[in-house]
Amino acid sequence: MHTLHLSRPSWTCDEPGAPLTGALPTSHRSGAQPTGDPLSVRFGHPLPPGLREEATGMTLQAFTTEYASGGSIRLGSWSVSSCHDDLVECRATLAVADRIMSRTAVAAGPVGAMTSILADVGAPLQIVRLHQREVGELITTFLLCESNGRQAWAAGEGRTSQEASVHALVAAANRLTEATGCVEAAASFGTAGPVGSAGAVGAANSVGTPAE
Numbered sequence: 737m738h739t740l741h742l743s744r745p746s747w748t749c750d751e752p753g754a755p756l757t758g759a760l761p762t763s764h765r766s767g768a769q770p771t772g773d774p775l776s777v778r779f780g781h782p783l784p785p786g787l788r789e790e791a792t793g794m795t796l797q798a799f800t801t802e803y804a805s806g807g808s809i810r811l812g813s814w815s816v817s818s819c820h821d822d823l824v825e826c827r828a829t830l831a832v833a834d835r836i837m838s839r840t841a842v843a844a845g846p847v848g849a850m851t852s853i854l855a856d857v858g859a860p861l862q863i864v865r866l867h868q869r870e871v872g873e874l875i876t877t878f879l880l881c882e883s884n885g886r887q888a889w890a891a892g893e894g895r896t897s898q899e900a901s902v903h904a905l906v907a908a909a910n911r912l913t914e915a916t917g918c919v920e921a922a923a924s925f926g927t928a929g930p931v932g933s934a935g936a937v938g939a940a941n942s943v944g945t946p947a948e
Contacts, residue, residue, distance in 0.1 A: 784867040807910030859909035881908040
């Protein structure tokens with residue numbers, strides 16, 4: 737099982753183990769207005785079309801805050817194991833609002849399984865576009881996702897493409913659902929007290945407990 741640190745944003749680094757939100761180039765620290773997209777400025781790798789236009793002129797910290805920060809949904813841990821018929825089973829523990837929930841879903845891959853899990857906690861979304869960049873030893877995934885007719889970009893990083901995509905999915909779910917309040921509603925769905933447990937999706941299994 738791969739444990740993620742909830743308090744740190746998902747993003748890329750230019751040195752192994754160094755977060756993207758570390759020291760910026762002198763021009764950024766001095767308050768100079770950046771030009772071009774922040775990934776090109778820092779690493780020489782351009783952002784995907786569409787996201788590039790949105791992010792032009794942003795600092796690296798501003799980009800991370802906008803596209804890769806946490807929200808009502810925080811991923812605590814997740815694991816993937818092989819299942820029948822070339823499927824995989826994904827188990828995830830998430831903090832949703834003030835509840836901690838465990839979910840299990842079976843799908844053709846980890847991204848599909850995590851999509852089902854997010855729908856189960858009130859954050860349904862579809863991937864419209866997927867782009868990945870390799871920077872050093874890390875992979876960064878950029879996703880354009882859609883929910884209820886609204887689209888948003890998000891980013892996530894990891895040491896594998898699957899890990900980076902899972903992180904980006906959670907970031908996208910937060911960006912798409914924060915304004916609607918549906919995540920908070922799902923956290924208490926079907927319960928009379930502070931324990932939240934939403935209905936299963938497909939082969940999903942769910943358990944909810946209050947967050948500490």
